[in-house]
Amino acid sequence: MSNAIDQTRRMLSLVTYLRERPGARVGEVARAFGITERELVGDLNVLPMCGTSFRGGDLLDIDTDGERIWWHNADDVAQPLRLSSDEAISLLVAARAVAGLPGLRERDRAALTRAVAKLEAAAGDAAEGSARVGVTFEAEGSVFADADRAITERRRLWLRYYSSGRGEMTEREVDPIRLVTEGHTYLEGWCRLSEDRRMFRLDRIADIKVLDVPSDPPPLELRDLSEGLVRPAEDDPQVVLEVGPGGRWVTEYYTYENAMELPDGGLRITLRTPDPAGLLRLALRLGADGRITEPPDLAERARSTAADALARYADTGAAG
């Protein structure tokens, strides 16, 4: 019933808002509350059923002609309400986290710091719990600042970028779209090398330059990232890994299709990736904690890569 909770929360603020703004426009009110006009009209249908007593004739006399909203018996029922504990926590934790992001513009940082101080004072006891939740965003400050500037000034970027999948340094020009922070910070951009949309992790950008060339990405719809930043396509090649208990962490770092429990406490993990060779690094990292089982040629490559690495120790005469 979280919808009922959210709607109640909204309606409590709505009455305060409407009291201060007689004849408010439906479109503006919907925008201010981040809801559709239809949702707002839904709220406006409920409010006239509410009051301090349904028999006393003191129901809220709120109506709308579809364009403006009128409250005919507005009285002092609608004072601005204190913040709840969750409300104070959600705002304060978020504001502190963003304010701590390396590379954020100083003006934004200063504004957030001031807002946090004011909120703490206004929230009183409700702010107490916010010290018990912390979020650290990672970003490389100077790279962040350059990417941020390029987006605002609509200019193209030149990157020396370490491609984790291929394990090598690449150079490319990118038309930046946005910066996304989720643990690490990523630059989403249109890559002129691959002529495709790509995510670049800032800590893998070895060098960055803002070019004197206008950014010109093709018209793109911003993707919804709520399911995670990396979403493999359905026709990407499939890879199967079997891991022991010590390799279960793979499911926390890789988007996977399926993870089947194995009797020893391990998992058989099926995932899709556009670049299976990128999983060789994972296979090496897993060591004794897991291995690739399919496709067989990838499994074989993992073994031969490890054998090549071992040969270097044999060469230096100390393979143990």
Place this chain on the structure above:
Amino acid sequence: MPIAKSERLMNLALCLMNTKRPLSKRELRDSIEAYREAADSASEDSFNRMFERDKDDLRELGLVIDVDENALDGELGYLARRDRNRLPEIALDAEEAAALSLAAGVWTQARLAGAASGALHKLRAGGALAESDGAEAHSALEPRIPAREAAFEPLLAAARDRRPVSFAYRKSGAAQPEQRSVEPWALECWHGHWYLAGWDRDRKDVRVFRLSRITGRVKARHDAFRAEVPDHVDVRQHVARFAGEGATATARIRLRRGAAFPLRTKALNAEPVDADWDELEIPFGHGLAADLTEFGADVVVVGPAELRSDVIARLRAVAGSTGAAGIEAAVAVATTGGSAQ
């Protein structure tokens, strides 16, 4: 059609906020149509449960509801006093309001996303947010705080209310989860993953848990904390140390030029060995052997010897596995090694 819950909650809130004296449960039932319907059509018990749940819901939304035990001839009386429920004076300028709106959008978790937008609504309705003229430029940033772990919401509530919890937890590398009983002190999100620090009642010590390793439901207990909560709980430092940061020892490695950039960024110093290879000194913290093995033949460990043999053992495990699919084989290799994380 039964009356919608939002209408019922709204009526209860308005009644409680607009009364000068405490109202009894009976008076509230007689004033609110939804309660009359419930009392008429269902049992007294189910009305009572509904009333208790509704008060809890309104309290979650921030309403302070006072209970007066003596007001009404032995019946409990309820009211939400105006002075205790009013938003204190607060005014955010346009810059502060815009920055706060950006920050409020970080939550991907439904409960906190709802709370954050609800908080902005309260501030806006109360006239606390100056309208922006839209002229200033802001960082072109979309910060997001992930919280996909099912344990997040119950642990947040428990840490907020200082309630002990119990849950099944699978330690890194453990085949089976174990039941843990914890007084939750603080939650921290680091590198996109959530951690809990708290007092482990059975181990009688501070422990840090990774939320993704909690299996099954988090059960809230109703007793109080027994251990004293420290003023400052540094979850981050603990987790970062486990991720290999803050190490004081160092290791020497050889690295093929152009390869393994993430290792190169950690280097304390680097010098060329020949045309293709560099020798680097890097911090030797927890998890380094796995980090190095990942780069295969592009990395050779010079020393110390324990790190070198650890990496060699890991490489042998990969090079030696037979490839014939089968759970038995996976069991055999999986039980021999240490954990990568």
